[in-house]
Amino acid sequence: MAKAIQDNNTLYNILSPLVQFGMRCHYDTFDVHGLENLPTDGSYIIAPCHQQALMEPLAILNFAPKSPVFLARADIFAKPVVRAILTFLKILPVYRIRDGKGNLSKNNEIFDLSRNVLLDGFPLCLMAEGRHNDRHHLLPLVKGMFRIAGETQLKLGDHPLYIVPTGIDFDEYERPYSNLVVNIGKPIPVQPYMDTFRENEPVALNQMRDALSSALMPLMHDIRSDANYEEILTLCHVLNKEFRQHNGLKNNAWNRFRMRQRIANTLDRMEAGQEAPFNDIIEETRRYKGICQRLRINEKIVTEHWSLAASALSVASVAALVAAMAVVPAVRWVVLFLILCYPLPFLPTYLIPRKIIKDPQFRSSINFGIRFLFGILYTIVIGIVMACTGGAWMAELADIGAWWGLVAVAVVYVGAICSATIVNGLKGIWNNARYWVLRLVKKESFTELHNSLDKLQDLVPEK
Numbered sequence: 001m002a003k004a005i006q007d008n009n010t011l012y013n014i015l016s017p018l019v020q021f022g023m024r025c026h027y028d029t030f031d032v033h034g035l036e037n038l039p040t041d042g043s044y045i046i047a048p049c050h051q052q053a054l055m056e057p058l059a060i061l062n063f064a065p066k067s068p069v070f071l072a073r074a075d076i077f078a079k080p081v082v083r084a085i086l087t088f089l090k091i092l093p094v095y096r097i098r099d100g101k102g103n104l105s106k107n108n109e110i111f112d113l114s115r116n117v118l119l120d121g122f123p124l125c126l127m128a129e130g131r132h133n134d135r136h137h138l139l140p141l142v143k144g145m146f147r148i149a150g151e152t153q154l155k156l157g158d159h160p161l162y163i164v165p166t167g168i169d170f171d172e173y174e175r176p177y178s179n180l181v182v183n184i185g186k187p188i189p190v191q192p193y194m195d196t197f198r199e200n201e202p203v204a205l206n207q208m209r210d211a212l213s214s215a216l217m218p219l220m221h222d223i224r225s226d227a228n229y230e231e232i233l234t235l236c237h238v239l240n241k242e243f244r245q246h247n248g249l250k251n252n253a254w255n256r257f258r259m260r261q262r263i264a265n266t267l268d269r270m271e272a273g274q275e276a277p278f279n280d281i282i283e284e285t286r287r288y289k290g291i292c293q294r295l296r297i298n299e300k301i302v303t304e305h306w307s308l309a310a311s312a313l314s315v316a317s318v319a320a321l322v323a324a325m326a327v328v329p330a331v332r333w334v335v336l337f338l339i340l341c342y343p344l345p346f347l348p349t350y351l352i353p354r355k356i357i358k359d360p361q362f363r364s365s366i367n368f369g370i371r372f373l374f375g376i377l378y379t380i381v382i383g384i385v386m387a388c389t390g391g392a393w394m395a396e397l398a399d400i401g402a403w404w405g406l407v408a409v410a411v412v413y414v415g416a417i418c419s420a421t422i423v424n425g426l427k428g429i430w431n432n433a434r435y436w437v438l439r440l441v442k443k444e445s446f447t448e449l450h451n452s453l454d455k456l457q458d459l460v461p462e463k
Contacts, residue, residue: 003200004120005087006120012088016061021060021371025416026177026368026371028061029180033180033181034183037186038187039162041122042156042159043156044124044161044163045163046059046123046126047126047166047216049133049167049216050127050133050139052170052361053364053370055170055180059180065123068125069114069122072091072250073274074094074106075098077256092110094126095107106129115148115155119152119156128141128216130362134360134361136220137222138168140213141209141212143206145208147205149208150193151192154194166182167182168182169220171253171257173363173364176423177345177419177423179383180264181253185219186220188208188215223236223401226309227325231282233280234288235281235286236264237261239259239456240263240300242303244259251258266460284455288452291452302435305432305436306428313430332406341386345415346423349369350364379409382412383406383408
């Protein structure tokens, strides 16, 4: 008898912690809130929003108490090798109308397998929107999840089944070492919808869909405007610092996410109510964006930049390290050894999928896969090479022979943990140094830029 997809798999259990570790190292901050909302008295379906391809499932994998089974669009299962890999990763295909009407009947078997996952007490994860989205915006939800939920609840009887709304937010979609926030909401019990489900299934599915949609919106960065999306997104970043300071909040990923939510909600409300200042805000935001584009600077750095003293000190620190490398052999060998053991942070791997992957929402997933596989293979190679060569080329520091192999592997592990801090620190030094140079050289443009910022801060209410 073939094993069920949710059954224990030794190789999966070995690789899963490595993937989870790699996922956390892929981001600067991996912040999970609401773990206490995961049900302990029944089965549950995790229903996250969907803005990336495989990054949301990997995020779910990092906090689910049991290995979840996922459903993904069927077209990525087309090649037998890919299908075997995805099945090993506990991912089932789900067919959509675009896959051909003749294939929709295959969902009956998939839904049966999905119900068995829940009946065995394992979490099932379905992306609520059914497709990924390149905007911070909740799309209409598909009904397949709710059909699975209703039919499973029938089999469970009085044993509860829940749908867990989960907001997932990426502050950058493609580059590694950005921030990821997971916001788990209160579980939605399926049992209250069952009387309606027995009498009129379509009505019950719509009710569950509406309940989940209403629960998801407050958990994510949801910009409702289509016409002014880009301008509102810009303001969510540009006004973030002022809103945080006004509310006495520290500068961390969670608080920045909350402020993006609040700013978006304020502006969406103003647009819906046709409040007088809204058009002026949008017009001024476009002017602000235009000045930033002319200066070729990031829109966020105008408010989030370091002080001139901090920027100068950071540049001086880097210069001092470079000078020490040139003068002191031990420092030079240590730095070169660290870079040799773990060069991944300095490789722009995100450029590879940008050239070959048309769908931008797949690029981060492909980039993660490249970096993860490279990291594993490089760790093995560098460990073997360093163990075989001993301390020959490191004689400047110590002669510990083959133990250098273990030292190299340890450096890879520590480097993976510290890489986000190092890379973002270097990027911050460069961007802030460039900001202050431009500010000193192009005074008139920066005066115009800051006048525009002041006007935006006056126009947008801090609510």
